[in-house]
Amino acid sequence: MNQSYFAQMSKFVLAATSVAILSPIASASATSGFSTTVAQISDNSTGQQLLADKKVETRSRTTIERQTITTESRSSSVSAKGKKTGFSLAIWEPSGNLSEVIARISVKSKGGKGYLKERFLGDYKYKIKQKAKFAKGLKASDRIVVRLYDVQNRFIGYSEFECLSANTTVNLVLSAKPTEYQVVRTVYGVDADQDGTIDAGTTTYDYFTQVSDQRVSFLSSSQTFQGSQFQVEGLSTIPGTSVYPVSFTQGEYALVRQSFVSVFSSDLAEALQATPGSLVQVIEVSDNSSYDISQMLMNYRQVGMSRALQVGFSDVSTNYWAKDFIAELASMEILEGFPDGTFRPDAPVTRAQFAAMLRKAFAKGKIRQAIAFKDVSTQYWAYNAISEVYQMGFLNAVIGKDFNPSQSLSRVDILVALARGLNYQSSGSTDTILSVYSDATSIRSEYRSLIAALTQRGIVVNYPNVNLLNVERVATRSEVSALLYQALSSTGQVANISSQYVVGQQQQQVAVEEQTETSTEGVKPRRHCNQGIGNGSEGCDPGNSHPHGGSNDEGGRTPGKK
Template sequence: MKYITQSYFAYLSKFVLAATSVAIFSPIASAYAAVGFSTTVAQITDNSTEQQLLAHNEVETRNRPTIQRQTVTTVSRNVSVKSKKTGFSLAIWQPSGNFSEVIARISVKSKRGNDYLKERFLGDYKYKIKQKAKFAKGLKASDRIVVRLYDVQNRFIGYSEFECLSANTTVNLIFSAKPTQYQVVRTVYGVDADQNGTIDTGTTTYDYFTQVRNQRVIFLSSSQTFQGSQFQVEGLSKIAATSIYPLSFTQGEFAVVRQSFISIFSSDLAEVLQATPGSLVQVIEVSNNSSYDISQMLMNYRQVSMSRPLQVGFSDISTNYWAKDFIAKLAAMEILEGFPDGTFRPDAPVTRAQFAVMLRKAFAKGKIRQGIAFKDVPTQSWAYNAISEVYQMGFLNAVVGKDFNPTQSLSRLEILVALARLLNYKASGSTDTILSVYSDATTIASEHRSLIAALTERGIVVNYPNMMLLNAGRVATRSEVSALLYQALSSTGQVANISSQYVVGQQ
């Protein structure tokens, strides 16, 4: 283990991330007329059967489990967040009025391919007006964050939604003087890569209003019916004549602007997203400089935040199984699933089709090449969309000609090479020195050595039962793929680090 020096350990330690008004309407109906006004659109430049059980089942049952009030222990601390990692700081303001505290119910709709997963609860947070909190890890660009707002008497007073950017984001939610009467919220946000609390100069500022009426929300096209002074916060840009939205809010299947029938409490939401704050889970008190790990919140609330039961424990995974934590966390993120009999089958191989589905759920990446019609992947195949997308993203190649060979089992080397292509990491040190940690390093082909070295240097390689044996040619098991995939996510800051004696370089 020649390359694992003190400086390398220092590098690993640094890798841990944390994180992260309206005037009185006259009449109120005039706000709805604003829906027809022009809208400024800002283009985000971010690149942004048993086998079927491995794919996320979007159909949810309305039979909700009985939920007891849940208390979650959280850690609030100052956290350094790398500027390239997706996260956000959220501040709540009321320039005029007499509110002192509000409750922000935060949830996430994770982007998966061309669709979104069901909305997941991230916690109820009690804010003092003008207070800020950071949220980091577990997010990626194009995920949507939903914020439902309540006063301290648990009366619903507003709604906002924004799209995550590729770097740290500053988000400001601004109330009118009378939010219980006029449920309008101004949302102002943009990239804050240096995390100084302001939107970076030269970047787009998204600025728009949402109004709630009869349990539905409207994303308004203009602020011309409002007396903007009640929404103006010192240090923020002046209110634009027309709203500025990210492109996906105005175009495409998931556009929200000019949609008059968006329900705030739709029947397919998890009960915790419809319940009174504090009735099912503990409300979290936000303090100055609070930071919250979203990947941890997803784990804490994984059961209550789903409208159907979510299995994260399996009958054939013991409490001391080496990959239990990797498997449980990916199951909680709905990247992988078990089987109808309650098992996970950790020693079963992973096919190319199964791995394509996992990659599609775990990572969002722009397409770098044209798709091809694989002769052995019919359009009605359960994995057709996933295979097509990951091929266009450059993760997996054809086997021969136009054959994808979806049922072929993958070797550990093939899994590692696919992850290396996806992450595009480069080794910063000598390849031979880094690879000397493996007793079978000479078996790694020359065209793969730099790729494996880069993954090794970033703590992505997991070897069980012998950390020093790469076993590149061995068929990869479901448990091994779970560990490697989780570590790849961890290296990007999307999930919290898991301590394991089998992660190379973590010892």
């Protein structure tokens, strides 16, 4: 955040804090003696996701301009039905003192046992009582952060909520004097029929957050201040004790009763520290607006990632064929670069490294029991990753109970692992599907249907010849990045990346969820930035690192030389 903004914020926070100390609201954050209701997340409804194809427009200025993105309904011979995570967000201020508010939205994605670095999703100007829908690219247990500003760019409140495994309705309610009392009521729950109300018979999460001195408190109760100012017609009556998701009250990442939840920190993304409108354009929310989160993540990648993440790879040029695949996986903390700032896109990938990537990329149920591989000790850096991806069905033993963790993988090894782990089956004639490849006869019979299934879903990426599969060639880090990203795209977790090397992308565009014709609004960065992005994630080796000395699975690096 720039110095002038810090100065403005400091003066404002001091003034607001002085008032709050004298108000009954201020004492609410100290009411830790009140009990807090903890509710389990409901998991009983299906939400509809939005798909978008980005219209690319290159500009040289350093702001981000809104543009319209239109999606088309596409027919598909392959579909997968399932629960889709998305949310609609409405903002209320019952007293009528505010007519508009800016909602700065970001996401902390659930990854392994913790959360990834916070990523910016955009600044949205709401009229009070307006609603907007956000879909695609989320999963249950991801946390959404909303920082609220008035139209004079004064910070007025903070909220955080946990995504449910179905469509969700979220309501944020501001106090009568939000510039003085930075208190927000958060009310949300499952909305399976998407009618804008929380479904009867499901849990309603209902709690308050208060900001003081740039720290936010998740309150246990509203009993010590006038709750009526936060009551909105159509919402439930304010409960005596707050109702939180379990993860907000228990475990390492609990938020309730924590006094050091910072609203702003030095490692936040550039866009999260800038004054609204100064770095990216504020998006005007219109009635029934819909936004594709996976597309927003990609569009804002240049300015929306934590400063703690490595950005830019010296050996991945701006016109490199796999640049966007690499950058997106790196921004998702699935893979990272080397300490010397390189990515080494042409280096091979070992079975252990690929296991670590898969573990970070997919959260799947276990379909079989773990086995004790003779050549993978419990102290081996990738022991946990190998065990888990085996149980998920991605990788098998090589011979007997050997895993061969240091063995390099061929392209067919990568393809078969993805097809098996995702349980993809082809429909139609396998020979017809595979006829797109000039070397289709080189595919072994037991793998043909699996590769056909991946081809139908647009997962196969061939460089430099899109029609040449090269199944026996050793897979490079760049090729694995492209294939893994496309596999994620096939599940609806990430936005589509347009590439001439994706097999059948222009002809098939096979989707994995039921689609309806809709439209979304998005943004495209105007400035030219190095798109290469790395990470320092724990719990995985992205198949990328070979520092001197030993390491372990949690450190995310492969033992050996650089």
